[in-house]
Amino acid sequence: MDHFATQIVFILILIVVGFVAGTFAERRHLARLEERERGNGQFLVTQLKSFPAFAKNELAPQMVVGEVVVASDYFKSFLAKMRGIFGGEVRSFHSLLSRARREATQRLVEQSRELGYNAICNLRIETADVGGSTSSKKGAAMVAVIASATAYHYQLPSS
């Protein structure tokens, strides 16, 4: 009985640690993402297959790739397990996925800007499998995202 109680206490501590650290990490990440996205300015991101408003010939288009792996925290995994009993939308993982996608896209934009481009098209985002942990029994969830796009240079409308 005593053993059982210590186990419960241990899990509760993990949940609290996960909640505090996870919320902090998420808030910081979202704040940093917003700040970086604000710096993008007129950068054009599309998932069109062609090159909208292409103008510059000197700079050949080039593919850019960005990847990111984001881990869930213990609290979120716990909430997801609870959802697994009752069913319904797993909100705790919703923000995890969107954060991973935004981060990967932002990395593409930053790469392209460094190379001197001002637009990307044909943006493709897919989740990857790094093997193992995504399907582990522990329920430790993580999201791996690979984003690829073609960077090019377009002329801003002069009006």
Add this chain to the structure above:
Amino acid sequence: MIVTNTETIAGYRIAEIKGLVQGNTVRAKHAGRDIAASFKNLVGGELKGYTELLTESRRQALERMLSQAEQLGANAIVNVRFTTSAVTAGAAELYAYGTAVVAEPGS
């Protein structure tokens, strides 16, 4: 070598199609990264070790694809796509493929 994931290259004309080129790599993550990852699964945040692993595998797969294209005498690869698959627990395959072409400036 011009590499794009679009079907055409803006400002270039595709003169000749050389065919499909591909590159793949299977990488295992090592135990050290797993330990760091299991800790991160507690507190949340980016798994830098796994991100690096993905970057390395992607570079390797692209390199193999590029050397194939060079052998075919192409100067550009269009419509590049990536896919991943889990071969066994702990190892993942990254596969890159595209069409090798000869591109000339002009439209």
